[in-house]
Amino acid sequence: MKPRVLVSDKLSEASIQIFRDRGIDVDYQPDLGKDKDALLAAISQYDGLAIRSATKVSPKLIAAATKLKVIGRAGIGVDNVDIPAATGRGIIVMNTPFGNAITTAEHAISLMMALARQIPEANASTHAGKWEKNRFMGVELFNKTLGVIGCGNIGAIVADRALGLKMKVIAFDPFLSPERAIEIGVEKVELEDVLRRSDFITLHTPLTDKTRGIIDRAAIAKMKKGVRIINCARGGLVVEEALQEALKSGxxxxxxxxxxxxxxxxxxxxxxxxxIVATPHLGASTAEAQENVAIQIAEQMADYLITGAVSNALNMPSISADEAPRLRPFIAVAEKLGSFAGQLTDEPITGIVIEYAGEVGDMNTRALTSAALAGVLKPMLGDVNMVSAPVVAKERGIKVDEVRQTQRGAYETYIRLAIKTEKMERSVAGTVFSDGKPRIIQIKGIELESEFGPHMLYVTNMDKPGFIGALGMLLGNAGVNIATFHLGRQAQGQEAICLVQIDEPVPEAVLAAVVKLPQVKQAKRLAF
Incomplete structure (x- = not known):
């Protein structure tokens, strides 16, 4: 029986033809995604779902999609797809991470120019038969400072175009290395510098817990009076009420x-x-970009449904069918080790070293390294998968090294990941036990054995009497239930590590109280 694909948003005819040419039964209903009830009633018939941004793939829709094997998003953003729910049902979620970059960057430059010269208002005034030449006094871009928040693929293209306009470009991005900044011609600075120095600020960062509301009242108060802000990235980066107040105040x-x-x-x-210049989410809306991402997602989905090949998946490694069963548990441990290190790292990363010891060194380490990089980068960048992570790391000038070696120590095989910044180096090692579950076996050279729990508390402390009791009492009094408690230390009386698995995330106030305990050097929440 032919695989069936539903296209519930508008895609190009060329992409629909790709499905047909590959022997897939495609049902093109470009308005169905707007009708939640009709989509819910129809979804059980299909093996694949191709979408853009209009279709909302909720847990309820996924629960009804009893045959669904793959969801393909023509574009980069997957805010409209519940990826955990899809993963729980074994549904692969694919996107096209690089097809819209130039188009979105050009739109940001267009909006900056329109803002500088008040083009929308001047256009409306002139069409109304007025000739208000003195009303629309603009500003030049020449010699102005553009602050770029998020200097990945799109941000770097914006910077390049702005340099061509003879603007001074400064950039804040925790993953932008000094070498990469020099290469693309920008000055790497901290966020405070972007806010303080910029005449124009443009946002090109994903929406994550760390970036949500990055432009709030406090940030706006630090900006130059008369700054101009452009957002072609994600709603939620700018606190809209704060922006409204600042626009009215000047x-x-x-x-x-x-x-x-x-x-x-x-x-x-x-x-x-x-x-205010406002457009209806047009960043990716050019004929070229729409055609590129539509064709790309059709090819990716067809490849998977016909041959089982996986590419640009956010929740599935790009590996062959033959090696998948053996490799999958180690992909899980590599990704979790990366996430562990990434969540603990707030400074720009300059290098990552991944050591493969024992039999894991003979596996497809390219897939394992991609999984580890995705884990490292995702806490800050959000929309990163195994396919895009190596490219993203390269764009930010992060040097990645693989080391293979024979078995060392008590474990037959393990992966060790070390992150380097200008100020420190942190390592974490893990392996897969006979039950197939990933385990942490070492942190910063300290032996410690623990599973990865959904919610964890990581504490570094001095090995002094009373610490365990004080921490346990503090968590207990706050109603935080401990599932597992793991300890390790360098030597008696020296630095120690405590890794606690808990049932719910630690509240901010409780975390602050943990940091204040006398023996504690650092405490952070982790989520896996």
């Missing part, structure tokens, strides 16, 4: 927004302000 001279916290934004407090 602290922000103007803003150009292609994205909003709630979309579609048919009514909004910012609408109607003369110093």
């Amino acid at each position: 602290q922000v001279a103007g803003a150009a927004l292609d994205v909003f916290e709630t979309e579609p934004a048919t009514q909004h407090p910012l609408f109607g302000l003369e110093n």
Whole structure:
């Protein structure tokens, strides 16, 4: 029986033809994604679902998709797909991470120019038969400072175009190395410097827990009076109420927004302000970009449904069918080791060394390294998968080294991941036990054995009497239930590590109290 694919958003005819040419039964219903009930009723018939941004793939829809094997998003953003729910049902989620980069970058530059010269308002005024030449006094881009927040693929293209306009470009990105900054011609700075020095600020970062509300009242207060803000990345990066206040007060001279916290934004407090340029999420809306991502997602989905090949998957490694059973547990431990180290690292990463010891060194270490890099980068960058992670690391100038060696120590095979920054180096090692579950076996050279729990508390402390009791009492009094408790130390009285698995995330106030314990040097929440 032919695989069946539903296309519930508008894709190009060329992409639909790719499905047909590959022997797939494709059902093109470009408006179905807007009708939740109709989509819910139909989804059980299909092996694949191809979407853009209009279709919302909720847990309820996934539960009804009893045959679904793959979801393909033509574009990079997967905010409209519940990836954990899809993963729980064994459904692969694919995207096209690089097809929209130039188009989105060009839109950001277009909005910056429109904002600088008040083009939308001047256009409307002129069409209305007015000739208000003195009303629309703009500003030049020449010699102005552009602050780029998020200097990955799209941010780097924006920087390149801005340099061509003879702007001074400064960039904040925790993963941007000094070498990469020199290569693309920008000055690498901290976020505070971007806020303080920029005449224009443009956002090109994913929406994560760390970036949500990055432009809030406090950030705006640190900016130059008369700054102009452009957001073509994600709604939620800018606190819209704070922006509205700043636009009215004159602290922000103007803003150009292609994205909003709630979309579609048919009514909004910012609408109607003369110093706002607004577009309806057009960053990827060019004929070239739409064609590229549509064709790419059709090819990826067809490859998977016909041959089992996986590419650009956010929740599945790109590995062959033959090696999958043996490799999959080690991919899981590599990704979790990377996530462990990534969640603990706040400084720009300069290098990553991944050591494969024993039989794991004879496996497909390229897939394992990609999984580890995805784990490292995801806490900060969000939309990173095994395919895109090596490219993203290279763009940010992160040097990645693999080391293979024979068995060392008590474990037959293990993976050790070391992260280097300008100020420190941190390592964590893990392996897979006979039950197939990943385990941590070493942190910073300290022996310690633990599973990866959904919610964990990581504490470094001095090995002094009373610490365990004080920590346990603090968590107990706060109603935090301990599932497992693991300890390790360098030597008696020296640095020690405590890794606690708990039932729920540690509240911020409790975490702050842990940090204040006399023996504690560092405490962080971890999630896996």
